[in-house]
Amino acid sequence: MSNQEAMRRNEGVPREEEVISLEQKKIDLSPKVFNTEMMNDPGKSGDYYFDRTKVRAAIEYLEAHPRDPLKMIGDFKIWEAFNPSHRYGGGGDTAAGNGGDSNASCFFNYSTTPNRIVGTYKSNEVSPTAFGEFLVKQAQYFGEAFIIPEINNTGYATVAKIIEIGYFYMYVREVKNKTTQKMQKEWGYYTGEGNKYEVASEFKEAFEAGQIDVLDIELLYEMYHFTKLDLKGLSRSTTVVTNADGLTMTRHFDLLKSAFLGWEARRFATVSKNDKKDMYRAPKRDPYQI
Numbered sequence: 001m002s003n004q005e006a007m008r009r010n011e012g013v014p015r016e017e018e019v020i021s022l023e024q025k026k027i028d029l030s031p032k033v034f035n036t037e038m039m040n041d042p043g044k045s046g047d048y049y050f051d052r053t054k055v056r057a058a059i060e061y062l063e064a065h066p067r068d069p070l071k072m073i074g075d076f077k078i079w080e081a082f083n084p085s086h087r088y089g090g091g092g093d094t095a096a097g098n099g100g101d102s103n104a105s106c107f108f109n110y111s112t113t114p115n116r117i118v119g120t121y122k123s124n125e126v127s128p129t130a131f132g133e134f135l136v137k138q139a140q141y142f143g144e145a146f147i148i149p150e151i152n153n154t155g156y157a158t159v160a161k162i163i164e165i166g167y168f169y170m171y172v173r174e175v176k177n178k179t180t181q182k183m184q185k186e187w188g189y190y191t192g193e194g195n196k197y198e199v200a201s202e203f204k205e206a207f208e209a210g211q212i213d214v215l216d217i218e219l220l221y222e223m224y225h226f227t228k229l230d231l232k233g234l235s236r237s238t239t240v241v242t243n244a245d246g247l248t249m250t251r252h253f254d255l256l257k258s259a260f261l262g263w264e265a266r267r268f269a270t271v272s273k274n275d276k277k278d279m280y281r282a283p284k285r286d287p288y289q290i
Contacts, residue, residue: 047228049200051208055224062217076105076138079215080118086111088145089269090119091189091261092135093254094128094155101252103131103158106219106262107142108212110269115206116213117262118142122255128154132161144169146269148261151188159188171268189261196260200231203263212263222256 001009006021069077082088090107103126107119119138126134132149135158139145148171151159162170171189176182206212207223214220230253 048224049226049228049231050204050223052224054208055220058214059217059220059224062215062220067215073137073141074134075123076119076121076134076141077216078119078141080109080116082142083109083111084143085271087266087269087271088118088142089262089265090135090139090142090145090147091258091263091265092131092147092149092155092158093257093261094131094150094153094158095124095252095254102254103128103134104254104258105135105138106255106259107138107145108262108266109142110266111271112213114211114213115266117215117219117259120216120219120255121258122218128157129161132158133165136162136165136167139167139169146170146265148189148265150191150257150261151186152191155188163187171265189264191257197231199260199264203260206263216255219255219259222253226253226256 001019001021002023003021006019006024010018067079069079070081071078087110088107089110090105092105093103095101095103102122102124104123105119105121106117109116109118119142121134121138123131135147135149139147144167146169147162147167149155149158149162159170168187170187172185172187173190174183175186177184203212207214214223
């Protein structure tokens, strides 16, 4: 209702039964808060992170030229056949696997122009440990690709399983030992206040410069609705929403977060297994003794 309609509706009505118009509510809350809280449009609470014109163009292209995955292994979508002469890498975003946010992965072919996302995976039903097994199998499909699994919270179980399997071609970070105060090596990528902005920004800049080809429309939808506020609270859980396109999604952006890490993996990926053979050791012979 408008204010005038509400005033007519409230004539002769007891005060406790009076209605408030949406027009007045918008005035009281301010347009930004109204659109965010009342109209279920989180993008209004802050600037959208990506250039929506470019993301929308990519979505419309896929809608006009539908493309099914080349192959599916469970929930793992494979968009391109493996080429042993190319460099591959991927990122893994972990979750509890209890029906909330999802374990997700995203694999890149860094040897194509533009670089192409060739494998995507998302499931909110597998455990972090099972996801570790899946992540290794996915990496092996693409020639034992370099992987960056997130280690925050549930990621410890995922990384532990990867180490148990004996797959060591993954990200290593340096941390200070709290007891000895000496620097030591640890597996897995810890997403903190500083580096999350860096990896997100690099992915954004590369996509908007035409350096990344996205074939999974679900990932493009996450990019389309991702805001600067979502980036700020990347590790916090949020509610389920239905966006303007009718797509029901959680505001965890799991697939997108795995894409951020997958793009970061380009720094470390090599072409062939022979180039990284010194990385493959049984866990007990692991040079970092994790």
